[in-house]
Amino acid sequence: MDQKTAGQKGAGGVDLKALVERTDAAALAEVVAELRPQELLESWEDLSFEDRVLIVAALPPDKAAELVSNLGDDEQSALLEALHPPAVRAVLEELDPDDLADALQALEEHDAEQAEAVKALLGPDVLAVAEALASYEEEEAGGLMTPEFVSLAAGMTVDQALEFLREASPDAETIYYLYVVDRDHRLLGVLSLRELIVASPSTRIGDIMDTNVVWVTTSTDQEEVARVIADYDFAVLPVVDETERLVGIVTVDDVLDVVELEATEDIHRLGAAPVDVDYARAPPWLLFRKRMPWLLLLVVSMTLTFNVISHFEGVLAEVVILAAFIPLLIGTGGNVGAQIATLVVRSLATRDLELRDYLGVLLKEIGTGLLLGLAFSVFIAGYVLLFQVEPRVVLALGMTMLLIVMTANLVGASLPFLFRRLGIDPALTSSPAITTIMDVVGLLIYFRVVIWVLGAGSGQG
Amino acid sequence: MDQKTAGQKGAGGVDLKALVERTDAAALAEVVAELRPQELLESWEDLSFEDRVLIVAALPPDKAAELVSNLGDDEQSALLEALHPPAVRAVLEELDPDDLADALQALEEHDAEQAEAVKALLGPDVLAVAEALASYEEEEAGGLMTPEFVSLAAGMTVDQALEFLREASPDAETIYYLYVVDRDHRLLGVLSLRELIVASPSTRIGDIMDTNVVWVTTSTDQEEVARVIADYDFAVLPVVDETERLVGIVTVDDVLDVVELEATEDIHRLGAAPVDVDYARAPPWLLFRKRMPWLLLLVVSMTLTFNVISHFEGVLAEVVILAAFIPLLIGTGGNVGAQIATLVVRSLATRDLELRDYLGVLLKEIGTGLLLGLAFSVFIAGYVLLFQVEPRVVLALGMTMLLIVMTANLVGASLPFLFRRLGIDPALTSSPAITTIMDVVGLLIYFRVVIWVLGAGSGQG
Numbered sequence: 001m002d003q004k005t006a007g008q009k010g011a012g013g014v015d016l017k018a019l020v021e022r023t024d025a026a027a028l029a030e031v032v033a034e035l036r037p038q039e040l041l042e043s044w045e046d047l048s049f050e051d052r053v054l055i056v057a058a059l060p061p062d063k064a065a066e067l068v069s070n071l072g073d074d075e076q077s078a079l080l081e082a083l084h085p086p087a088v089r090a091v092l093e094e095l096d097p098d099d100l101a102d103a104l105q106a107l108e109e110h111d112a113e114q115a116e117a118v119k120a121l122l123g124p125d126v127l128a129v130a131e132a133l134a135s136y137e138e139e140e141a142g143g144l145m146t147p148e149f150v151s152l153a154a155g156m157t158v159d160q161a162l163e164f165l166r167e168a169s170p171d172a173e174t175i176y177y178l179y180v181v182d183r184d185h186r187l188l189g190v191l192s193l194r195e196l197i198v199a200s201p202s203t204r205i206g207d208i209m210d211t212n213v214v215w216v217t218t219s220t221d222q223e224e225v226a227r228v229i230a231d232y233d234f235a236v237l238p239v240v241d242e243t244e245r246l247v248g249i250v251t252v253d254d255v256l257d258v259v260e261l262e263a264t265e266d267i268h269r270l271g272a273a274p275v276d277v278d279y280a281r282a283p284p285w286l287l288f289r290k291r292m293p294w295l296l297l298l299v300v301s302m303t304l305t306f307n308v309i310s311h312f313e314g315v316l317a318e319v320v321i322l323a324a325f326i327p328l329l330i331g332t333g334g335n336v337g338a339q340i341a342t343l344v345v346r347s348l349a350t351r352d353l354e355l356r357d358y359l360g361v362l363l364k365e366i367g368t369g370l371l372l373g374l375a376f377s378v379f380i381a382g383y384v385l386l387f388q389v390e391p392r393v394v395l396a397l398g399m400t401m402l403l404i405v406m407t408a409n410l411v412g413a414s415l416p417f418l419f420r421r422l423g424i425d426p427a428l429t430s431s432p433a434i435t436t437i438m439d440v441v442g443l444l445i446y447f448r449v450v451i452w453v454l455g456a457g458s459g460q461g
Numbered sequence: 462m463d464q465k466t467a468g469q470k471g472a473g474g475v476d477l478k479a480l481v482e483r484t485d486a487a488a489l490a491e492v493v494a495e496l497r498p499q500e501l502l503e504s505w506e507d508l509s510f511e512d513r514v515l516i517v518a519a520l521p522p523d524k525a526a527e528l529v530s531n532l533g534d535d536e537q538s539a540l541l542e543a544l545h546p547p548a549v550r551a552v553l554e555e556l557d558p559d560d561l562a563d564a565l566q567a568l569e570e571h572d573a574e575q576a577e578a579v580k581a582l583l584g585p586d587v588l589a590v591a592e593a594l595a596s597y598e599e600e601e602a603g604g605l606m607t608p609e610f611v612s613l614a615a616g617m618t619v620d621q622a623l624e625f626l627r628e629a630s631p632d633a634e635t636i637y638y639l640y641v642v643d644r645d646h647r648l649l650g651v652l653s654l655r656e657l658i659v660a661s662p663s664t665r666i667g668d669i670m671d672t673n674v675v676w677v678t679t680s681t682d683q684e685e686v687a688r689v690i691a692d693y694d695f696a697v698l699p700v701v702d703e704t705e706r707l708v709g710i711v712t713v714d715d716v717l718d719v720v721e722l723e724a725t726e727d728i729h730r731l732g733a734a735p736v737d738v739d740y741a742r743a744p745p746w747l748l749f750r751k752r753m754p755w756l757l758l759l760v761v762s763m764t765l766t767f768n769v770i771s772h773f774e775g776v777l778a779e780v781v782i783l784a785a786f787i788p789l790l791i792g793t794g795g796n797v798g799a800q801i802a803t804l805v806v807r808s809l810a811t812r813d814l815e816l817r818d819y820l821g822v823l824l825k826e827i828g829t830g831l832l833l834g835l836a837f838s839v840f841i842a843g844y845v846l847l848f849q850v851e852p853r854v855v856l857a858l859g860m861t862m863l864l865i866v867m868t869a870n871l872v873g874a875s876l877p878f879l880f881r882r883l884g885i886d887p888a889l890t891s892s893p894a895i896t897t898i899m900d901v902v903g904l905l906i907y908f909r910v911v912i913w914v915l916g917a918g919s920g921q922g
Contacts (some may be wrong), residue, residue, distance in 0.1 A: 036673070036675075036693075038692050040695050040772070041692075058578055066898055097756040124887070128723045162658065165658060166658060166659050175655050175658075176654070176655075178886060182537065186509070193637070193654060193658075194637075197623065197626060197629050197636075197654075199625060212497070229714075229717070230714075230718065230721065231499050231502075232497075232499050233714045234714075235696065235713070235714070239611065252696070252713045252714060252717065253690075253691075253694045253695075253713060255717065256690070256691050256713065256716065256720060258716060259690070259717060259720050259721055259724070260691070260724075260811065263720070263721075263724030263727075263728070264807055264811065266724075266728065267724070267727065267728055267731060267803060267806075267807045268803060268804065270728065270731065270732065270803070270892075271731065271800055271802070271803025271804070271892060272796060272799065272800050272803075273800040273801070273803045273804050275804060277810045278813065279804045279805070279807075279813065280808055280813040280814050280818065283825070283828075284825050284826075284828030284829040284832065285832065286829075287825070287829045288829050288832040288833060288836075290835065291800055291801075291829070291833065292836065294800070295793070295796055295797060295800065295833065295837075296836075296840070298792075298793070298796050299789070299793050299796075299837060299840060302788065302789045302792050303789060303844060304795060305785075305788035305789050305792070306785050306788075306789055306844075307785060309784060309785035309787075309788070310782065310785045313781055313785065316781060316784055317781055320777060320778055321771065321774070323770060323777055323784040323787070324767050324770035324771045324774065325767060326770075326784070326787060326788065327763065327766035327767075327770070327787060327788070327791060327900045327904065328760070328763045328764060328766050328767050330764070330788060331759075331763050331896065331897060331900050332756070332759070332760050332763060334795075334893070334896060335733060335756055335759050335760075335893040335896065335897070336731065336756060337757065338732055338892055338893050339732055339733050339734040339752055339755070339893065340734070340752075341732070342728060342729060342731070342732020342733075342734045343729065343732070343734050343736060344740070344741045345728075346725055346728045346740075347730065347740045347741055350721065350725065352739065352740065352741040353740070353741050357741065364744070364745050364748070367745030367746075368748045368749050368752070371745060371746065371749040372749060372752065372753065373757065375749075375753065375757075375761060376756075379757070380760075383764060384559075392900055394852075398727050403719075429894035430798040430892075431731075431732060431799055431891075431893065431896075432795070432799050432800065432892065435792065435795060435799075435892075435896055436792060436796070439788045439792050443788065451565075455920050
């Protein structure tokens with residue numbers, strides 16, 4: 001196998017499925033030990049659960065740990081349940097403490113008995129660290145950090161620090177950023193390995209460290225952690241507890257996952273599909289249960305359209321052609337509103353917009369809404385002229401379109417700000433929610449304008 | 462100023478605006494030189510353009526470069542245009558080559574004359590590197606990479622390599638991953654600084670390097686680069702040209718921006734708002750121009766609803782109450798379709814779903830769609846029973862709801878796959894597009910069912 005082709009992408013052409021079926025355990029162990037866990041994961045979908053258990057059992061514990069930490073909670077627990085406790089222990093002990101904490105938590109929910117058996121085998125030190133980590137909220141810095149950082153004393157020399165690194169290094173998540181702490185583990189400064197390497201051997205650490213350290217606390221929200229790391233282009237960010245003691249570090253690759261997960265959350269919410277399950281693996285009944293509440297809320301709200309239309313039934317009976325324009329008018333309102341809400345929600349999420357920018361957005365969207373409204377009024381007027389309807393109907397349709405588009409644009413631009421102000425995620429201003437609101441509001445506008453311009457059904461208005 | 466409070470977040474309470482107004486240039490220079498560029502950026506919005514020019518001019522070139530590289534292209538060019546060419550040169554020479562290439566390109570578009578004046582002052586070496594980088598596509602690995610990596614020869618000893626690092630290090634983007642190349646600059650292996658530090662001084666690099674290197678080429682799409690880095694938890698990824706020579710590296714912090722930008726692109730497309738301008742800064746007429754094409758496409762498609770309804774006008778004239786259910790029925794179809802399309806689009810984007818999974822999704826969504834359809838049929842039947850309508854109308858509405866929901870669910874689940882198959886971004890299956898399609902399809906279903914169940918206006922069907 002050419003190292004470069006294998007190194008590129010794809011599992012280098014190894015057919016894992018055939019391998020598991022044809023090969024005995026010893027030969028399998030030899031082959032899979034040569035592959036990266038990521039290469040195994042690329043063919044993972046093609047393997048049966050039994051094949052997967054065989055492969056995890058065949059891997060050396062460190063590679064098995066890396067592979068297992070990349071699986072979903074459910075599959076991870078199922079695999080750990082299928083292995084013998086001593087094998088599970090070997091794998092778990094190779095996990096990073098933060099992954100171990102997550103794995104133990106998942107295993108407990110999945111199979112409490114197996115979890116107890118495994119815990120009894122784990123070293124008390126390992127277990128204590130994992131349990132301390134498990135006490136933090138999963139979506140906060142405490143749940144994201146690893147306690148495996150390198151801390152130095154300010155009084156050490158560069159030479160002593162390098163010597164210390166050679167010894168302490170194997171367990172640390174990164175040795176490229178070194179934190180300087182006092183006796184009480186309070187953070188004093190930071191130093192990169194790069195600075196250490198180029199400094200003269202007898203320099204004191206305290207003299208070359210950077211004392212202007214950016215840090216977060218264990219309870220900082222993970223979205224905020226991601227923002228700090230992205231804004232400062234950090235590779236690592238230190239985490240302190242409420243007494244300012246250094247308790248962990250968050251690395252940029254943890255944050256990469258957070259950014260992707262947060263984007264998924266926002267996208268799902270914007271589509272009125274806040275489904276916190278893995279879509280690809282969820283069965284229909286589970287998806288039904290997760291999707292139903294939002295759809296039900298929307299459909300119940302949408303029954304208002306029935307109330308509005310039947311209230312103005314007399315108007316429709318007088319000028320039947322008016323009904324034919326309903327979907328076009330209210331649908332365009334929904335589309336305009338969904339479009340602007342999307343732009344505003346994303347700008348709020350990336351902090352390009354803040355609450356204080358609302359007035360500016362409002363003024364801007366009065367302008368944009370007016371332009372869009374006028375354009376679509378002209379469009380619909382031109383369109384209905386093809387059908388030789390009365391000029392007064394053309395006027396009513398043009399006015400309705402202008403008012404619906406402007407209203408939709410302001411509602412779509414304002415709701416995300418209102419939600420942020422109320423402490424609700426602005427992404428819940430979903431396209432379907434805006435569409436539903438604009439269906440009801442659009443009908444009210446339409447009938448009011450029609451009664452005013454045509455004088456139709458005025459007895460009911 | 463307490464170092465830790467300043468280190469936390471926020472500009473440490475410095476009121477930049479007041480500072481610029483009250484202070485003379487020398488005092489300003491002293492204060493701003495103490496701040497991190499990121500701290501300056503946090504108050505950037507409050508400053509006038511003139512204040513910003515003063516601050517950039519007052520900063521030492523390295524900090525000015527870091528600040529400028531975090532601004533948008535337009536503002537960057539405007540600032541560089543406002544400074545004297547020698548000051549611009551000083552700032553540009555401090556930029557990373559990839560940022561320099563971007564800055565020169567933007568400046569050329571903004572003010573060709575100033576760009577020429579600045580280029581004449583830049584060193585030929587610096588310029589050559591920037592121009593080589595500028596030749597790559599911006600959204601490919603070549604446009605993302607920096608050429609400032611450290612490469613070693615396999616024959617070096619660990620001691621020689623460390624000595625080389627001390628000298629070569631200042632210009633390199635990272636020295637934590639070291640690439641081993643042959644005479645022709647072809648990639649042979651990789652070594653971390655960590656491995657170098659713990660190895661004995663006389664070991665040959667070739668003996669401790671890892672020869673199984675994962676790499677991408679200059680033309681690999683940036684989304685693919687992000688995926689490789691995220692999947693492998695890499696800090697750095699090497700980039701080779703078509704002759705397999707190592708030409709650059711991509712670091713995880715570059716990828717963090719890519720992930721955020723790609724999420725923004727997907728979110729905008731899903732909201733039918735593929736607006737490639739900075740929303741917070743764009744004036745109304747520009748937003749109008751960018752939003753109009755998609756809305757126009759939707760509104761033109763939506764005129765089909767008018768055609769369908771007027772075609773079946775006789776049906777509505779016979780049973781006027783039927784018109785009152787139109788928005789509720791077709792709107793629910795749009796919401797169901799938008800919801801499932803969102804889930805499928807995101808799963809395709811994160812590679813949780815691939816093209817080959819289509820059949821599985823189809824079967825799953827037949828199941829989910831049936832459950833949702835039945836639930837909403839029962840809902841609408843129960844709802845209309847409140848109004849004492851004919852049982853046949855209840856039957857027609859229930860059947861319509863079932864068929865619309867099931868169809869919407871299948872259309873929303875299938876379109877993203879169709880788009881991926883055709884090489885179009887699945888995210889263009891926007892909620893507004895699905896809503897519009899389901900308005901038209903929903904009406905067709907409704908009238909067909911009504912004619913079949915009620916026999917109404919059968920002369921027209």
